Amino acid sequence: MLRPGSYKGKLIVVEGIDGSGKSTQIDLLYKWLQSQGKSVYFTEWNSSDLVKSTTRLGKQEKMFTPTTFSLLQATDFSDRWENYMLPMLRAGVIVLADRYAFTAFARDVARGVDPVWVRNLYSFATQPDLTLYFQVPLDIAVERITGARAKIKYYEAGMDLGLSDNKVTSFRLFQQRIINEYENMVPEFGLTLMDGTLPILDLQKRMRTIVKKALHGWVGLSNPLAPVRRPAAKHQATAVKEVEEGEKA
Amino acid sequence: MKEIQYYGAGFPYRPLNEVPGKLIVLEGTDGVGRSTQVQMLRQWLEEEGYAVSDTGLRRGQLCGPGLDAAKQGHTLGPRTLSLFYATDFSDRLENQILPALKAGFIVLSDRYFYSIIARDVVRGADPLWARNVYGFALVPNLTLYLRADVPTLISRIVHGRGFNYWEAGMDIRCADNLYDSFCVYQSKLIEQFDRMASEYNFVTIDATHSVQSINDDLCRNIRALFAREKV
Numbered sequence: 001m002l003r004p005g006s007y008k009g010k011l012i013v014v015e016g017i018d019g020s021g022k023s024t025q026i027d028l029l030y031k032w033l034q035s036q037g038k039s040v041y042f043t044e045w046n047s048s049d050l051v052k053s054t055t056r057l058g059k060q061e062k063m064f065t066p067t068t069f070s071l072l073q074a075t076d077f078s079d080r081w082e083n084y085m086l087p088m089l090r091a092g093v094i095v096l097a098d099r100y101a102f103t104a105f106a107r108d109v110a111r112g113v114d115p116v117w118v119r120n121l122y123s124f125a126t127q128p129d130l131t132l133y134f135q136v137p138l139d140i141a142v143e144r145i146t147g148a149r150a151k152i153k154y155y156e157a158g159m160d161l162g163l164s165d166n167k168v169t170s171f172r173l174f175q176q177r178i179i180n181e182y183e184n185m186v187p188e189f190g191l192t193l194m195d196g197t198l199p200i201l202d203l204q205k206r207m208r209t210i211v212k213k214a215l216h217g218w219v220g221l222s223n224p225l226a227p228v229r230r231p232a233a234k235h236q237a238t239a240v241k242e243v244e245e246g247e248k249a
Numbered sequence: 250m251k252e253i254q255y256y257g258a259g260f261p262y263r264p265l266n267e268v269p270g271k272l273i274v275l276e277g278t279d280g281v282g283r284s285t286q287v288q289m290l291r292q293w294l295e296e297e298g299y300a301v302s303d304t305g306l307r308r309g310q311l312c313g314p315g316l317d318a319a320k321q322g323h324t325l326g327p328r329t330l331s332l333f334y335a336t337d338f339s340d341r342l343e344n345q346i347l348p349a350l351k352a353g354f355i356v357l358s359d360r361y362f363y364s365i366i367a368r369d370v371v372r373g374a375d376p377l378w379a380r381n382v383y384g385f386a387l388v389p390n391l392t393l394y395l396r397a398d399v400p401t402l403i404s405r406i407v408h409g410r411g412f413n414y415w416e417a418g419m420d421i422r423c424a425d426n427l428y429d430s431f432c433v434y435q436s437k438l439i440e441q442f443d444r445m446a447s448e449y450n451f452v453t454i455d456a457t458h459s460v461q462s463i464n465d466d467l468c469r470n471i472r473a474l475f476a477r478e479k480v
Contacts, residue, residue, distance in 0.1 A: 050315075051333070054315035057311065058311055063310065063311050063340070063344075065260075065340070065343045066260075067343065067385050068340045068343070071335050072312075072336045075329055078328050079325070082329060112261055113262070114257070114261055116258070117381070117384045117385070120381040120382070120384075121382060123378060124378070
């Protein structure tokens, strides 16, 4: 377990392998929470300006080792943690994170670093209020990735591990290792399972139910810019409502 | 050849049992004369017939440019900077130091992760956390700790490169001016190094003496290491 946080805000995290649908879902959740007038902050993995140029250099020149890759991403996380996530949480904001320390615990260990060592690196981070782990069979993830995206990237496919010369094969082997690490973390960190094979709308409905429950009775930071129900947000809300009603019927 | 030792798990994906080379570290605070000594040692060792590789902090190919940019005024927290340095350290360890040791070189390292830890802890990092970060680090064959008191450091700095922002710890404002901040900051660093001396088996060298006498002292210790390990 990570240490408990002492702040007013709420930390909600999505985790899962590439192609599990988590980014689509957290984006919809973000828009919904905003439309509800909440103060929300969204952050994603490996996005700090501080290490961007180093990451680019390392990827282009294929200079990373499992340890340097792990440490650089921890640097990125630490920068986002102390400049954005923690201050926002202390202010009483809902922080939505697309990937969190668990991504490092899964990927870096799949790359061969020591599990205890990498857990120590992130020991300054707090246990999220909710961690939604998107489970999806490898075949579906591979299909989504190869179908929708132009190309599987070198490190995404774990090509640095020399598992296979074929990118798709390497991707499968690497992602399977990551899945195994995630599965071990379900009891270790109390991850909430989400069925990533469900239709987008159904999954979003479930996600909102879970989040609503987690936020029940909680009052965060007020949002002076809260929308007074904009038409764009309404469309989304109506669609979900229809599913809800459809399920009831 | 002796079996390779790490402070923690090392690099589990890169099993390595023993290497013919030796890792010799020079540690000490700013202005203590480390780089001069590294230069002299290198020349001496090469004259003796040893192949030498030297390496310092913040010189790695991967992070060098990024670290320089990051220090140009970015609001960098101490933990973040610490992790960035650790990335660079690991890059140099895996891509420069280990290959050189495998090839049978004597590696002279101007500073090691001990300096980074000292700097981090003075800035409020958790000492245990900082030590565990470096669980991948190789245990050196010999660590020579050049120790000088603050007055000696001041005279070296004044007659050398002058005071600078980072060496004076101005980022944490130990005092309202460069000189006083330097004194406070360097004595805090010395305190950390002294603490690590027994923890990490440093050989403490009195660095208040002349350059030549310090060098003699260092050579004596290196010869003793070579005799011990039959290099």
